[in-house]
Amino acid sequence: MKYRTQRIAYPFFALSMLLVLLQIVYGFIMAFAHMGYDGLHDWIPFHVARSTHTNLLLMWLLSGFMGATYYLVPEEVEHDIISEKLAYVQCGAFAVVGVIAIIGFHFSWWEGRKFLEIPRPLDYLVVVDVLLFLYLTGMTIYRGKRRTTTAMVLYFGLVSMALLYLPGMIDTHHQTVDSVWRWWVVHLWVEGVWELIMGGILAFLLLKLAGVDREVVEKWLYVIIGLTFMSGILGTGHHFYFIGLPSYWLWVGGIFSALEPLAFLGMAVYALTLARKGGRKHPNQNALAWTVGCAILSFVGAGFLGFAHTLPQVNRWTHGSLVTAMHGHLAFWGAYAMLVLGIIAYAMPNLTGRKLYDRWYSGYAFWASNIGMVSMTLALAAAGVTQVVLERRAGMDFLLVQKEIQWHFLGMILAASLFTSGMLAYVYTFIRYGLPNPEQFGRSAYDQELGAASAAGEGAVPSPT
C-alpha cells in the first residue's frame, strides 16, 4: 500500500466477511421455512430471520463501502487519512451498533418497517458514526494534494447516502406516507446514490487493473452517473404504483424505470471496453474478474431483471410476490456484493504483501459463488412466476400455492449450497492473507509483475526505490 493509513480498510473488510457469512445462515433458515421445515420458528420466526438477513446485507455492504473509501481516498488524493485512531473508533462503533441491532431483532426490538427495521435510538448512533466517517474522509480529501473526479464522485455518493438516511426517520401514522419516506431511503440509495459509490469504486479498480487513461475513465463516469440520476430518481415511481398515490406514477415510474437499465448497461460496456483496451496485463486477474463480473451482473440483475417487472402492466401482477425476491438477489449481488468483493480482492495483496490471487481457491470462490447465485435467482424466478400465475391470475389459495412451489426452494437450497461453498472459499482466502503488513508501506504487491512498462500508466504504483 502506498499510504500507511490505507490499512484502516482491513477491519472494515474483516467485518464484512463475518457479516456476510451470518447473512447466509439466515438465508438458509428462510429457505428451509419456505420448504416447510421451520423447526426454529419458536426462537427465530421467519420475520426475524428476514429482517436479520436483509439488515446484515446492508451492514456488510456499508462496511465494505467504508473500507473501500479508506483504502481508495489516500491513494486518490495523495494524503493519509487524518486520524487513524478515530477511524478505528468509527469502525468499532459501527460494528457495535450493528451487533446490538441484530441481537435486538431477536427480542422484537425494531421498527417493523421493511429494510429500515433498526430501532430509532440506534438510528441516531448510525448518524453520529456516519458523520465521523464523512468527517475523516472529507477532511482527508480537503487536505489532499489533488482532487480527482473518482474521489469526488465517491464522496458525493457517500454524503448523499447519509442525507437520504434521514427521511426514514420521519414519523407518521399514515401507511402510504410511511412507504413514501421508506422508499426515499431504500430506492434512492440502491438505485441512486449507491450507484455513485459503485461508479467511484469501479473507476478506481479500472484505473488500477486496466491501466486506462484517467481522462477517459472519469469522463464516462460522469455520463454514467448522469444516466443513473436521470432515470433512477423518477424511477422511484415504480414503488408508488399501488400504495395510495395518484395514477400518474404508473406513467412516470414506468417510463423512467424502463430507462434505468441504461445506466447499468453503460457501466457494463464501460468496464468491458476499458478492461480490454487498457493494454495492461494485470497480475491480479481475480480482482479483474470480480470487477468486470460486477459490471455485467449488475446489468443483468439490477438493470434487466428490474426492468422485467417494473413495467406497470407486469408489476400489477408481480407486485408483492417472490418475483421481487428474485430480482433483489441478483441485483444486490451483481451491483454491490461483487463490487465489495472486487475491491477486497484487489486491496488484500497490497495490504499484506501476500499473493493468493492465483491460488485455486480464489478462482473457485469467484465461479462457485457466481454460478450459485445465478442458480438461486433462477429457482426464485420459477417460484415467483408460478406464484403469480396460480395465486394472482387463477385465484388459488395462498397456502395451496406455497405448497406447489415448495420444490423450487429445494433448488434454491442446492444452489445456495454451491454459493456458500464459494463464499467460504472467499473468506478462507481472506483469512489466509493475514493482517496488513507494515513492511508493505510504500510498496505495491503488483510492482514486479507490472514491471517498468506500466510506469507511465495512471495506475502505476511508485516503487519503493
Next chain:
Amino acid sequence: MLSRSQAKGFFLVGTVLAAGSFLALTVDSFAKVPELTNEKALDEKVQLGKAVWDRSNCMGCHTLLGEGGYYAPELTRVYERRGPTFIRAMLTNPEAMYPGQRRMQKYKLTDQEIDAVIAFFQWIGQMQLNDFPPRPILMPVATIGSSTVVKQADRPKLFNQLCIACHSLEGQGGAVGPKLDGVGSRMTMNQIDVWLHDPGKVKPGTAMPNLGLSEESIRELAAFLSTLTQGGTPPVTPALRQQ
C-alpha cells in the same frame, strides 16, 4: 467527441432536472393522499392498529399494499376477503386456525389491540390503489366446467370469508380442512349447527377451532351448508377427512 466538461454538464443538468421533477410530483402526491386514502377515517384506533402492525413486524412475513415478506398472505383487502370474525380468531390463536400448516407467531395482543388492527385493515382496504390487487382473470378458465364464479354470489358472505379459508367448495378454497362439497348429504342441518357451536365438544381433538360465531351466523351457515348435497356438485370424498 464529448469533452469532460460536457460530460460534467450532462450529469449536473440531468440530475437537477430529475430531482426537481421528482420533488414537484412528490409535493403534488402528498396533496392528493388524503382523498385517495380516505384519510378522514384514519382515527386513533387505526393509528394504534398501525403501531401494533409495526411493533409486531407483520411486514416481515405478510405483504400490505404489496410490500413485505412474501411468506404469508397479502393483507391489503383482508377485511373484505376474510372479515372481522376471521381476523379476530386468527390474531387470537393463529395455529388453531391453520393446524399443521405454515406457522404464524402467536402475539399476546389485548382485545383493544386486536380491534385496532382490524380497524387498520378496514382503513387500508378502502384506499384507492390503482386496481391493486388485480382480480384473478384466469379464474373462470382455471375452474372451467364448474359454476363456482356464478355461485359465489349466492353464498352467505361469512362462508366466502371464513369457511373458504380452510375448506374448499367446487375446487376453490383452502386445503386445511375437508372439502365441503356434499356436506349436506353427510350431516343434517342440526348436526352442523351443533358442530359449529364447538367442534371440539362434538369431536375431541378435532383440528377445527371454535370460531366464536354468533347464533345468527351459525344458523345462516348451517342452513346453507345443509343444501350442499351430493347430487348437485361434482364427485366428492365420501367422509370428512382428517376428522
